[in-house]
Amino acid sequence: MRPNRLFLLAALFAATLPLQAREYVAIEKRLSADQMKATGLDQLTGQQLDLLNRLLSDDQQAVVKAAREDSATKVRGASFSDEGVKSISSALVGELRGWTRGTELTLANGQRWRVTEGDYTSMKRISNANVTITPGLVGGWYLQVEGHVPRPKVTRID
Structure with missing residues (x-):
């Protein structure tokens, strides 16, 4: 199998991985014997298969990290560290007597958020x-x- 074709195949599999941090599953465990044969992966040596799995695992971790960083960019005021996302602290602007789905809240830091789940009066x-x-x-x-006490689920709207 040519190296470019192998790289393209690896990139294809990595791009389809979920954006959640979960343990990598070896390619030979995800594909049936027919799929392994159809892609030519059945012709790889054990060493080549180990390398492919290591590359796919590393790429999965890079995709997850990039997706998290992209999410932080969309939610200004949040930053990422090794432990994950930090919280956003501010104050509500104005008054309210509670919320329902669709209520828009403006924070002192300029962010606007919409309640997507939860009711409170x-x-x-x-x-x-x-x-x-x-x-x-x-x-x-x-x-x-x-x-x-209630903690509504919210989404950033600007």
């Missing part, structure tokens, strides 16, 4: 409260308003 007005927006475990962002 407060008995008193919430004015200029401190807020923290943190990433969820499976994706998405959650708003914590100081002094209020």
Whole structure:
């Protein structure tokens, strides 16, 4: 198999990997025997197959890292570190008495967020409260308003 064709095949598989950080699964475990034969991968030596798996695994990690960095760029004020995304802290601008799906919230740092999940009604007005927006475990962002328990799921709108 020519090196360019092998690289193209490796890039194709890497591009289709999910953007979640999960353990790499060896190519020979993902493809059937017929698929291995059809792609010519069945002709690789054990050493070549190990190298291909190592390259695909490294590429998967690079794709995940790039996707996370791209996500941070879309959500200004968030930065990435080895531990992952940091939270965004600011204050609400103005007053509100709660939220429902679709409520738009403006923060003192200029960011605007829309509630995508969650309802809450407060008995008193919430004015200029401190807020923290943190990433969820499976994706998405959650708003914590100081002094209020519900945490609606939110998305950046600007």
